[in-house]
Amino acid sequence: MSTTNTKLPKLAFIGAGNMGGAIIRGLIRQGYPAELILATSRDPESLQGLAAETGIQTSTDNLQAVATADLVVLGVKPQAMKAVCTELASGVQARRPLVLSIAAGLTTEILLQWLGGSLPLVRSMPNTPSLLGAGVAGLYALPDVTAEQRGWVETLFKAVGQALWVESEVQLDAVTAISGSGPAYYFLFTEALVTAGEKLGLPTDLARQLALQTAAGAGQMLVAGTDEPAELRRKVTSPGGTTERAVLTFEAADLRGMVEAATAAAAKRAAELAETLKG
């Protein structure tokens, strides 16, 4: 990272599993100083592995972890969040760091209630390609988050991909449905393409390599941005050719309707999580 250490916040990740771990590994890959990152979990063994791999500090003591942090990342599952926030409340109310939640569904109102009152809080929805520096995160800040603190959050997420602010908190449930969960949709499609290749007579390894490299190549063309997705599709689709048959088959099975239904179900689940867990 080009920024000097003195300008970077000290980070405490409370929970460093799939997502928190992906952000930490992404930050380290991008040169964020390991000595400014501390991660916690309940399992000392998993922490030892993470520390050995990344050089960060680790602890099983959540309260101690937030005692010196400028930015506290809440990285546990939504179902574990109430217990963690309640445990942290006295520490964060005393130190008043910026708190950053990556949890699906849980609203800033619920989080602040569990954290013992008002705090500068950013709610975010990242995704696992952050591990490779190819993530994208939607971000929503409460009004009392300072410009400097917004900058910290941007620094953090830009180290692992793109960071996009949303204007209203409710949009984060849609972000969750599109990009938070989104990698799984592409993985599912790739799994299906490998199976389909096998059914067409290809050896598994060959089908796998073809499907994976096609996903990577198509992804690169999409982000290159020279053409809109629909135009890229048209350029593959020769009139009366093979792609046209496949695309017509997808359209006849209402692939677009399925994508709308699936993402609506994901967004609804995000809201349900908040309703169920707010207790």
Ligand SMILES: NC(=O)C1=CN([C@@H]2O[C@H](COP(=O)(O)OP(=O)(O)OC[C@H]3O[C@@H](n4cnc5c(N)ncnc54)[C@H](OP(=O)(O)O)[C@@H]3O)[C@@H](O)[C@H]2O)C=CC1
């Ligand atoms: N996975 C994804 O693609 C995405 C996930 N998210 C959000 O990220 C959050 C985490 O999800 P994910 O990373 O998949 O989940 P994981 O279960 O992989 O990670 C959660 C981590 O929290 C730790 N943990 C649990 N309880 C505590 C505790 N009391 N104190 C400290 N650490 C604790 C767990 O370790 P241990 O059990 O050892 O304590 C575990 O490492 C969720 O809120 C999810 O909504 C957001 C975007 C994408």
Ligand SMILES: O=C(O)[C@@H]1CCC=N1
């Ligand atoms: O499935 C989930 O609930 C989390 C949030 C987005 C991706 N994984």
